[in-house]
Amino acid sequence: MKKLIKNGIVVTAADTYEADLLVDGEKITEIGRNLTVDDAEIIDAKGAYIFPGGVDPHTHLDMPFNNTVTDDDWETGTIAAAFGGTITIIDFCLTTGDDTLEKAVARWHGKAEGKAAIDYGFHLMLANLDEKVLEELPLLLEKEGITSLKVFMAYAKEFQADDRTLFRAFKAAKEAGALVMVHCENGSVIDELVTKALAEGHTEPIYHALTRPPEAEGEATHRAIELAHMADSQLYVVHVTCAEAVKQIAEARAKGYKVWGETCPQYLVLDQSYLEKPDFEGAKYVWSPPLREKHHQKVLFDALKAGILQTLGSDQCSFNFNGKKQLGRNDFSKIPNGGPFIEDRFSIFFSEGVKKGILSLNQFVDIVSTQPAKLFGLFPEKGTIAVGADADLVIFDPEVKRVISAKTHHMNVDYSAFEGMEITGEPISVLCRGNFVIKDKKFIGQPGSGKYLKRKKFNQGALQSPTAATV
Numbered sequence: 029m030k031k032l033i034k035n036g037i038v039v040t041a042a043d044t045y046e047a048d049l050l051v052d053g054e055k056i057t058e059i060g061r062n063l064t065v066d067d068a069e070i071i072d073a074k075g076a077y078i079f080p081g082g083v084d085p086h087t088h089l090d091m092p093f094n095n096t097v098t099d100d101d102w103e104t105g106t107i108a109a110a111f112g113g114t115i116t117i118i119d120f121c122l123t124t125g126d127d128t129l130e131k132a133v134a135r136w137h138g139k140a141e142g143k144a145a146i147d148y149g150f151h152l153m154l155a156n157l158d159e160k161v162l163e164e165l166p167l168l169l170e171k172e173g174i175t176s177l178k179v180f181m182a183y184a185k186e187f188q189a190d191d192r193t194l195f196r197a198f199k200a201a202k203e204a205g206a207l208v209m210v211h212c213e214n215g216s217v218i219d220e221l222v223t224k225a226l227a228e229g230h231t232e233p234i235y236h237a238l239t240r241p242p243e244a245e246g247e248a249t250h251r252a253i254e255l256a257h258m259a260d261s262q263l264y265v266v267h268v269t270c271a272e273a274v275k276q277i278a279e280a281r282a283k284g285y286k287v288w289g290e291t292c293p294q295y296l297v298l299d300q301s302y303l304e305k306p307d308f309e310g311a312k313y314v315w316s317p318p319l320r321e322k323h324h325q326k327v328l329f330d331a332l333k334a335g336i337l338q339t340l341g342s343d344q345c346s347f348n349f350n351g352k353k354q355l356g357r358n359d360f361s362k363i364p365n366g367g368p369f370i371e372d373r374f375s376i377f378f379s380e381g382v383k384k385g386i387l388s389l390n391q392f393v394d395i396v397s398t399q400p401a402k403l404f405g406l407f408p409e410k411g412t413i414a415v416g417a418d419a420d421l422v423i424f425d426p427e428v429k430r431v432i433s434a435k436t437h438h439m440n441v442d443y444s445a446f447e448g449m450e451i452t453g454e455p456i457s458v459l460c461r462g463n464f465v466i467k468d469k470k471f472i473g474q475p476g477s478g479k480y481l482k483r484k485k486f487n488q489g490a491l492q493s494p495t496a497a498t499v
Contacts, residue, residue, distance in 0.1 A: 173482020246272025
């Protein structure tokens, strides 16, 4: 059945205007004033913004880590994302040394199949790039429509790749038309600092932050940037947390390097002091890179406003506090790294960025939807409101005030990282390809209805060019 959304304020990365939207099947088919259609369901959006569905470029659902698995799977995680206004996620497919890339991707398809309530794609994580992997990689990327690779410079004992592997990844990505995503922390140095802290008897959660200083992120960011430039390739720095890393990205973009950056809502509103909460409560806030001292928050917001950072990912990676987080009660290095953010990414950024006057409505849409869609080969089907685009729409009340709490969220985790935080704004109804997933704040979608997205190669859509802006 056709749907006619009337009386709302349409917001894209470029424009804000009053209009009606006609949805026929999966697509937006008409945009105009005072539209009338005889055989359409009428949705009154008076007083609401209509945003393009959020695109979250950074999630970890049903992911093995630290001898355990994240608590949100593809059903609970994607339903929570939809409640939060996100209609597309790109999750990280992990590979192992004794696996073919094809088997790894098939395993991730199996995790999502029958569960995903919204659309999704995969990034492919690379732990090594030997000749066998190099031979398999371009064929797999073409077959699966995967156009982004992930390499870790962190987690020395689990995922860390050496510089040779990272450089090879940049070269392979240039040839294949893929974007390389890098977790930039100096894992070897961090491993030394962790060993020293434990030897001195420091086991509390705060030492997770103290052994992963911002300098380790800044150094790794610089190294990744230079290796990407040497390979004449493209780099996307994930979850930027600190001034040291922002400085490196700003300087590289001022030189015209092909570098883009992402941050996350937790780094914009939470700080290192949360890891000092008593009775092991600080373990709730253990993720990597860690929370930083509060002054870094302004640097991150300024970088988003200036276009030095382009996207906001959630880095959703949830572990129950009264469960898996307890694995590190006597050793901070054994606390599973990650937190629950997928549901709150969109609204927190609206409340803290737009309502507090830091960002315009159009910048908000660009960062939470349009830029990730462009960078990861989903635009213009995703990330905008236009005739012919997928009808991924968020009808959003910009004035309602609410308090975030684990009592009311939809993630499969027993705490909220943002517990008690009052924010302004909430998705009311959310459509994915023309179908309601959330209607009047109730889930009416169907697990398994999400579509796997084969993506276009890197830079086949218009991207935000490197800028000379600095912070």
